[in-house]
């Protein structure tokens with residue numbers, strides 16, 4: 001198995017960036033002149049979805065949302081898209097109609113124009129979107145966190161991971177609202193409106209969206225900033241109402257999902273200010289929750305005031321170890 005991080009580093013080292021006026025590899029998006037943001041993300045059959053268990057319209061919609069999330073994470077909004085689609089011969093009219101409907105709905109909701117793309121016959125379905133957007137005010141990088149910053153997270157965590165467990169039928173519990181988790185898995189909400197509000201009402205030092213899991217993505221942000229962090233694991237916001245009564249029986253299962261479950265597409269925000277979370281909620285409908293602080297160095301994770309070994313509790317910690 002290739003190490004994704006080493007591979008990307010190799011590209012960076014061997015194919016030197018010639019235009020030093022743009023911000024290239026290393027963040028959720030590239031930053032071009034005039035505050036233009038540019039990103040791409042792909043979803044492939046087998047790695048990101050099981051075609052037989054999903055609706056192609058949902059997958060198309062999600063492939064747009066995950067790109068919008070990268071634009072939101074940089075403090076911006078989406079404008080133009082290119083679509084590169086790999087389609088298999090088995091797909092019929094009904095599936096391709098659903099696919100187009102997924103993109104139509106996504107584009108209408110977020111004011112995006114599809115300006116081009118490429119369509120190829122492929123052995124497996126893949127949906128690749130390249131998205132261009134613009135910042136509300138300034139680009140918010142992963143690398144800007146400063147010691148003492150408060151770490152906030154938007155929404156609730158672990159929901160998409162629970163949705164995936166329902167799809168894979170490996171969730172050990174009967175959740176009181178399974179539809180909620182499936183919805184969160186197939187239709188994540190990029191936090192564009194939150195970032196629009198925060199651009200005018202808060203000082204943000206750094207941001208990243210959560211695609212690989214809170215723990216994993218918080219380490220990415222800390223590494224990019226050359227900092228450490230303190231995380232209060234039991235403060236992670238969970239969708240307890242939707243989980244239902246089983247929450248009381250095995251809280252740890254749900255906190256583990258919140259720390260390591262991927263694809264929530266919520267935002268980790270670093271700010272020197274104590275945010276007025278009620279006002280933010282009133283203005284945007286999105287809850288933000290303080291979960292820790294940025295430090296000079298070291299990763300400390302506490303669960304009900306008991307210090308945990310980050311390497312033992314963060315699923316993908318090894319990747320970072322090897323760097």
Ligand code: ADP
Pocket residue numbers: 008011024025026027028029040041070211
């Ligand atoms: P995200 O999870 O936000 O999509 P990643 O952590 O996967 O971002 O990627 C880290 C950085 O590496 C990003 O800046 C991304 O643009 C870059 N990157 C990933 N794959 C490649 C590639 N094949 N070629 C060039 N850059 C890449």
Ligand code: MG
Pocket residue numbers: 028069070073208209210211
């Ligand atoms: Mg991202």
